[in-house]
Amino acid sequence: MAQFENIKNLLEQSVKLRKTIPTSNTPLHKINKEGLSETQINDLFERIISESTQHSLRMMGHMDTQPFDEAVVADAIVSKLNNNVLFYELSPIATRIEMYMIDYFCQKLSMSDGFGIFCSGGSIANITGLFAAAGGFQNQQTRSDIEMFVSEAAHISIKKAATLIGIDNVTVIHALASGKIDIEQLEQAVKNSDVKTKIIIGTVGTTIQGAYDDIPSMIKIAEHYGCWVHVDAIYGGATIFSETHKHCMDGVQYADSVSLGHQKWMGVPRVSGICILKDKKQMDQRLAMDVPYSVGDQMNLGTWGIQGSRRADAITLWITLCAKGEKFIENWVDTAIEKTHTFYKMLSEDENFEPVHQPEMNLQLFRPKKQVDMLTAHKQLTDKGQEWVSLSTWKQEPVYRAVILHPDTQIENLSNVLDLLKQ
Ligand SMILES: Cc1ncc(COP(=O)(O)O)c(C=O)c1O
Known part of the structure; x- marks a missing residue:
């Protein structure tokens, strides 16, 4: 435990304002037969801190930010306990907390018959949902009978x-300048399709513009x-906490x-995501498989999903939301979107730059x-x-992309980035 005594100091160092994206080119310490002393280990930690990207209030380039202290x-503690949500016996309270958190989000989403699991990140959560859409473990049909419609x-x-x-049959649908899917084109494509299983994918909080479909x-199209x-509400799902912006999630309660x-807009460290199915029966039919290594009368969360061993990430999210409270997240969402609208206005009046779209959440493309x-x-x-924003491409054109996520980012940071980019 002695090695952990310095952790407060290291954490403080890690948030002290320094170069946003440092170069990392010093030689790496080689692993030797003998281990290191505490001082040497500390030196390595200090180097890691100085050569890591800093998600401070000046980092406005990606959907990544500093997690809250409570979450860290x-x-x-989750790491040290190393409980495994695969089996109840390996994670008694974590299993209960994960089930509580799934139920909590089902209620928030108005999916009262829903069920789901935590996943190691957004991609795995999407893969899990789409695997279920394609029939999951029960799938008897050939993949040529499936078509996906995606923006x-x-x-x-x-x-x-x-x-x-x-699935080879993937129809890409045009997106409007706002980043929203072109609904008319989607409907036409679905109408023209004669496959047995049609899967439509919508996004709340697109990666490039933060648009909601x-x-x-x-x-309506799906029902017809x-x-x-x-x-995919990996990013924009946090808007359910906001009275002002929860309309972005309208209709999600009817999704399958x-x-x-x-890990993006709720302040916990990566990687952590959730996949929920509207109907628990579908979860059992499509995403469940018996895990025979442990038999007992408790519910093992390892029964569902495509992963095996999983970290007790639900604990981190639960502690964070308990500690911060829903109002805090609501305020974070509201102010981030407000600042983005101010930035849009600033860009509309700027002599050097212009906005590429009207923001719907807290992302703004400009050029x-x-x-x-x-x-x-x-x-x-x-x-x-x-201050740093990313350089992305949208419809084959380069664009600067600002993600105004860090709770302490100020309008001043946004005007600084324009000054820094000016040539
Ligand atoms: C809309 C959306 N979905 C899914 C993902 C994938 O999440 P992850 O990087 O955790 O796999 C991202 C990542 O930025 C995203 O923006």
Whole structure:
């Protein structure tokens, strides 16, 4: 335990403002026959801190931010306890907490007959939902009988899921400038399809623009043509905490499966996600398999899903939400979106830059008004080591992408980034 005594100091160092994306090129310590002293280990930790990307209030480039202190402490304890949610006997309270958290989100989503499991990240949650959509472990049909309908703005994990599940028939639907799926084109494509199983994917909080698809219209199409709807709410799911913005999740209660990703906008460390099916019976039919290594009268969460051993991530999320309270998350969501609207206005009046779309959540794409070498300008931004936004592409065009996620990011940080990018 002596090694842990310095942890408070290391954690304090890790949040002290420093270069946002440092270069990491010092030689790595080689693993030797003998281990290291406490001081040497401490030196290694200090180096790791100084050569790591810092998710401070100046980091505005990705859907990543500093987890809350309560979550970091919970995560460390979860690591030390190393309970495995596979079996109840390996995780008595973690199993109960995971079931509580699943029920909590089912209630929040108004899916009172739903059931789900925690997954190791957003991609795994999406793969789990889409595997269920394709029939899961019970699937008897050939994959050629399945078609997926997915927006060009959907996350890459959807394509990965299709490949893993063996679905070749993936129809990519045009997305509007806002990032929302083109509903008319979706309906036409679904209408033209004559396969047995049609899977529509909607997103709440797209990775590029933070847009939310028109889920109620997707549900109508699905009801009419008999489709499974999977909603990727890995990013935008946090809006259910907000009275002002929960409309982004409208219609999700009627989806067949939904994934949530609290590692992004609920302040816990990665990787952690949830996949919920609207109907518990479907969960049993499609995603359950007996695990014969342990027999008893307790419920083993390892019965469901595609993963085996799992961390007790539900504990970290539960502690975090208990500690912060729902109002805190609501305020975080509301202020992040408000700041993004202010940034949009700032960009609309800027002489050097312009917004690429109207924001729906806390992501804003923008570009220079003049033709400039954006790659070089962006590299210079990284070298400056202060405020940082990412360089992405949307419809084959380069765009700067700001994700206004850190609770302490201020309007001043947004105007600084424009100054830093100016040539
Ligand atoms: C909308 C969306 N879905 C899924 C994912 C995948 O999550 P993960 O990176 O945890 O696998 C992301 C990641 O950014 C995302 O933005």
